[in-house]
Amino acid sequence: MTEIQIKREALLSLLQDLIQIESVNPSLASKGSGEAAIARYIGDYLSNLGLEVHFQEIEKNRVNVVGILKGSGGGPSLMLNGHTDTVSADSMEMDPFAAEENDGKIYGRGALDMKAGVAALITAVQSIITAGIKLQGDVILTLVADEEYASIGTETVVNEYTADAAIICEPTDLDIVIAHKGFAWTKIEIFGHAAHGSLPHIGVDAIVKAGKVLAAVDELGQTSLKKKTHPLLGSASIHASLIEGGTELSTYPDYCKIELERRNLPGEDRKQVTEEMQALLDNIRRQDNQFKADLEVFFFRPAFEISREQPIVQTVSRAYASALNKTPKFQGMWGWLDSAILAQAGIPAVIFGPSGEGAHAAVEHVDVQSVITTTRVLVQSIIDFCKP
Ligand SMILES: [Zn+2]
Secondary structure (H helix, E strand, O other): OOOOOOOHHHHHHHHHHHHHOOOEOOOOOOOOOOOHHHHHHHHHHHHHOOOEEEEEEEEOOEEEEEEEEOOOOOOOOEEEEEEOOEOOOOOOOOOOOOOOEEOOEEEOOOHHHHHHHHHHHHHHHHHHHHOOOOOOOOEEEEEEOOOOOOOHHHHHHHHHOOOOEEEEOOOOOOOEEEEEOEEEEEEEEEEOEOEEOOOOOOOEOHHHHHHHHHHHHHHHHHOHHHHOEEOOOEEOEEEEEEEEEOOOOOEEOOEEEEEEEEEEOOOOOHHHHHHHHHHHHHHHHHHOOOOEEEEEEEEEEOOEEOOOOOHHHHHHHHHHHHHHOOOOOEEEEOOOOOHHHHHHOOOOEEEEOOOEEOOOOOOOEEEHHHHHHHHHHHHHHHHHHHOO
């Protein structure tokens, strides 16, 4: 394969610029600026490279930027996706936006998750342009808002853009990620009967009834969910996240609300997860005729898995083997990623990106050498997939 120069200094200074532009997700931290400024910066950068640039303003200060490197035609198109938002920087131990380089690492909020991946995918395209390589297929760079909260960025992208495959450059420690879990946010409202605390023949305690739900949730988690496993993702699981109920000490509470999170595996859909929770409530009702509850799965994201036989997985594997001279490791990632949205839109996706530590934590850094390696693998992947 063609050996292409990657300009280390340009890559790192791009990464440092991206970290220095605060783009905290305002849905997670009210004083976060959102993605408008970083989208503008990236738009200018891509324009200067000669890409066709489009902005998608989803809400105020919530902006996607899309850059298209037009191919000559006839080759498969490839989407390179990365999110520009970060989680809050409030609890960080050092200046989160200084982007200091020290001992082969670059520090700051978003350094790892995932401005390094964004810098790598832009630099990969830049390196191909600089080398004078003309591709047949289009390369579509989608730098999106809001992955850290509700993924409105990638959801907006797929309304307007498509491709034959995608690479998401989230940090994967240079492994190839081909599966991740999904989640279901579920609300259970338990209804009791309010009464003076001295009147047990009238009062029905919604909080005590909620205890039965929690015990059943524990049982579900420890038994059948534990047995549902995936080779790369461990087991399905459930936990209670929020609880609310009661008015005062001397009154039987007539209402209690529990919100739960179920983490699901590939193959589990919304209907299945809903039925499982409904069965749990029905079972309690059979044993307790005073038990009254409503169930709602109010937000569902499916899990994701792509076959190792898919062309994009093969492409990235070959590129990895050629760049690193070893065979790649395939992994699952436990948390949610935008790949499931791309998959639902008919775009097979694989996740590949750099190493580091402290995503969402008090100290976050990315390993510089791994960003360069990511870029090299991306360059080879783009050339292989989009055909010179
Ligand atoms: Zn991320």
